[in-house]
Amino acid sequence: MAKRDYYEILGVSKSATDPEIKKAYRKLSKQFHPDINKAADADAKFKEITEAYEVLSDGNKRAAYDQYGHASTDPNFGNSGGGFGGGFGGGGFNGGGFEDIFESFFGGGGRTANPNAPRQGEDLQYRMDLEFEEAIFGKETTIQYNREAECKTCHGDGAKPGSHPVTCSKCQGSGTLNVARNTPLGRVMTRQTCDVCQGTGKEIKEKCPTCYGSGRIKERHSVKVTVPAGVEDGNQMRLNGQGEAGKNGGPYGDLYVVFRVKSSDLFDRDGAEIYYELPISFIQAALGDEIEVPTVHGKIKLKIPAGTQTGTNFRLKSKGAPRLRGAGSGDQHVKIKLITPKDLSSEQKRILRDYAKESGIEVTEQDESTFGKLKDVFKKR
Template sequence: MSKRDYYEILGVARDATEEDLKKAYRRSAMKHHPDRNPGDKASEESFKECKEAYETLSDTNKRRMYDAHGHAAFEHGMGGGGPGFADMGDIFGDIFGNIFGGAGGGSRGPRRGADIGYVMELGLEEAVRGVEKQIEIPTLDECETCDGSGSQDGKLETCSTCQGRGQVRFQRGIFSMQQGCPHCGGRGRIIANPCGDCDGQGRVERTKTLQVKVPAGVDSGDRIRLSGEGEAGPAGTPPGDLYVDIRVRDHEIFQRDGDDLHCEVPIRISQAALGDSIRVPTLEGEIELRIPAETQSGKTFRLRGKGVRSVRSRSTGDLFCRVAVETPVNLTSEQRELLEKFEATFSGDGARRHSPKSSTFLDGVRVFWDRMTG
C-alpha cells in the first residue's frame, strides 16, 4: 500500500510555513488522538500518519529531501533513518510539548506569556469568612490597538531571510549548521506594518485591575490561580497565569493552627477558686464559658465547632480557650487587708491540702536535696 503525500495528510500547501505545519498538526493530532478515540484503530493509524508527516516536514533537512525525492528519500537507508513511531508517552509529550511550548525538541521561542505572582495579605476574619478584593498588577498586557497581533493591519509577510522555514543554514569551515532564523524569531513570517503603540510586540506595559474572589477558610501558604491573567504572550501567543499567594496577618486575640483556633482568657483568683460563668470571644460573637471551682491556671477548655471551616474538607475546627489566673494589682487598703486575712488561714500543715501543685513541688524539692546531701 503506497503512502499518502505528507502535505495532503496535514492538509497544507507545499510552501506551508513552520507555523502552518504546527497548526495543521495540532488540529489533526487532537482529532485522531487515541485518548479521544479509544479502541478506534482507524483513528490510531491516522494519528500515527499525521505524526510521521509532521516529524518529516518540520525538520528542514528531511523536508528538503522529501520535496526532492518523496517517500523514496527515506527508503533503503537513503535518509539516514526514516521517521519512526514513538511510544504513546513520547507521542503525548510531542503534542503537548512541541506544539504548546514544552521542553520537546523543535520548540523555538516563547509559546505563552510569563506567569506572575502576587502576595495578598488578609486579616483573620477575611480569611475565615472569604472576601472579594480588588488588586492592581503591573504587567505586560495585550495591546488593544492591534489585539495582540503586533500588526497594524493584520498582515504578515514571509520572512525573506529564511523563506518562511523558520531556520537558516550557514557554513562554518567544513561544517554546515542551522539555527532558528534571527530575523523572524523562528516563526517564518514577519509583520509587514508593525503596530505603532506596541512596536510590533503585541503587548504593552500596563497596570491591570482585577477582582479576586478569596474562598472562605484559606490560610497562609494557600495559592489561588487565575488562568490567563498573567503576562500577555508575544505577538498574540496565549497569556500566562496569575498566582495569588495568601498571607494571613497575626490576630490580636486568636492564634490559628490549621482549622483550630487558640486564645488565652484571663480570670481572677476568686473566679478560679469559686467558679464562675464568663463571656469569651468566638468568630461568631461572644458565648458563655463555665469555669468550674478550683480551676488552675493553664487549664484549657475546648469549644467544639467554634474554629475555622476548612476550605478543603468543609469540616469545622475547634476553639481552645486557655485560662490564665491573674495576680491582682493596684489593690486598695481594704483588698490588701482581706487578702492578708485570707493568707493567714493557710498557716500550718493544713495549708498543703489547699495548694496541690505547691505541695507536689515542695515534696520534689525535698527528695532532690536528700539525694544531693545523702
C-alpha cells in the same frame, strides 16, 4: 555540580503515585517559595523543586527519566538521528546518518520547534495581604496589576491594520539559520537565531502604530477575586488566563494569587483551630464564674467551674475557622491563665492571711519593695 535525583528532591519513592508527588510538591513549594521563605537559598531550592515536579508529574517525561536519568531532560534527547531516545532500534539507524548524530552534539542537529506555533503566555504572581478575620471568612475584592496584553489594534500579529506579516525572506520562516564554522574536528554546521526576524519566522513590513510590531502592549489589568473562607498564610490560588498574553494566538498565562495573612492581637491559629488565652483572677478560679469570651464569631459566655486551675483548656465547638478543604469549622481552644493580684490593700492582705491561717498554710511574707530594689541592683550590673 551533579544534579540531585528528582525523587530525592521531592522526598518520595520511585513508586510514588501522582497524588503523592503532587502533595509533596505542594508542601515543599509552600515551604521554599521566595515570597514566603527569605533564606538566601530559598529561590534555588524552589526552582529545583519545580523542575523535579515538572518532570515527575508528566507521565512521558517521568518514564524517560526513570530509564535515562537526567540525560532525558537534555534538549537534544529523543532527536532524530541520535541522542538517547531512539534511532538505534531494529538493527539500523532508522533514518539519519552519522552527520545527524555528530551535529546534535555541536548544536546543529535535531528538530526545530516551529517559531509560528501558538505559545501560552507567562504566568504572573500577585501577593494579597489579608486581615486575620478576612482570611477566616473570605471576601470579594478587585485587584489591579500590570501585565502584557494582546494589542487590540493589530490583534497580536504586530502588523498595521490592513497589512499582514510575511514569511521571513532570510530564514524562510524557520526562525533559525544554519551557519558553517570551523572547529578542530573540521567544518560543522551550527544553528543560530535569524537576525532579520529575531526567531519569529515572520517579517513585518508595516508595523502596528500602537505596539510597534511587538503584538503586545502594557496594560493595567483588573480582575475580581473571591477569597475563599479559611485561607491561610502562604496559600495560593490560580486564576486561569489572567497572566501575560500568549504568542502567535496562544492563550494567556495564569495568575497565581499568594495570600499573606496578618497576625491577630487576640488569637493564634493553626489551620481551622483557633487559640485564645483567658486571664482570670484567683477569686474567679476558686469560686467559679461565667465570663464573656471573644471569638471570631462574636462574644459568647463561658462557665468557669469552681476550683479551675491555671492552664486548664476549654473547647468551644465550631467557633474556629472554616475548613478550607472540607465541611464545617474548627474549634476555639480557651486556655485559662491565673493572674496574681498586685498592690493589695491592708484589708486584702489581712483577709489573705486569715485564709492562709485557716488553710494551715505557713507563709513567710516578702516586701514587694525588697524585690524591686533587688531588680534594680541586677539591672545595673
